[in-house]
Amino acid sequence: MTEIANKLEQLLNTGFFYLSKCSEADLRSKSSPEKWSKKEVLGHLIDSAINNLQRFTEIQFEDQPYSYRKYNQNALVDANDYNNAETKDIIDFWMAINKRIISLIQQQTETTLSYKIQVDENEVIDLRFLMVDYVDHLEHHLNQIIQ
Template sequence: MKETVYKLESLMDKGLDCLSQSSEIELTQKLSPGKWSKKEILGHLIDSGINNLQRFTEIQTENKPYKIRPYKQNELVKANDYQNAELKEITSLWLAINNRILSLINQQTEDTLSYKIEINDGGISDLRFLIKDYVDHLEHHLEQIIRL
């Protein structure tokens, strides 16, 4: 898990640097009407962080395998109106959620990392996979913010 922790820390630093060097116009511009802006992608990462923090926490006490509940990502981005949110607020929220996730990851043991989860397709995996998948997902979308 140390590699995953270092990767998450690095991504948080990289994201903060990118966001702090971007203009409001760059962050709110949409390449097409159906696509998210950089701010909306950041908002999606916040929603993902919130949902995964809840998953990482609940798996500690729930029956196993823990069943992953999907969430409506497009609807959450719209409902939270990240496009019009203050950048400082959503950046702080994104960092705070990921700092909490880092703390939670660092508390895990080999036993807890092996807790079984049921993925949406009915497959079985474990908390270790779920954590790594979260960080990989964050990396994917952060690269979108940087490249757009």
């Protein structure tokens, strides 16, 4: 999992560099009313980090298979009003929570990476898949911000 932790760290560095150089107007701008701004996409990545940090942590001590809880992405972005939040605060929070996630990824063993996660009645994944998927998801949305 060292490769995944390193990839996440590189994505954070890329994101931090880009976001630090953007104007507030660029970060808050929306291509249409129903689309997220760059700040809202970043907010979505924060919400994803919060939920996944909880999953990555709880699976260490909850009964197996761990029960995967979904969350309402749009409602969380709206409720947190990321577009009007202090940019520095949300960038710092995004960086900090992902550094914690990197630490968790680095702590995993082959045993813990094989812990089962019940996504729904027909789908079971493992912690390794969830961690890799988290980093891929972050990369996808970071690319949306940077383009």
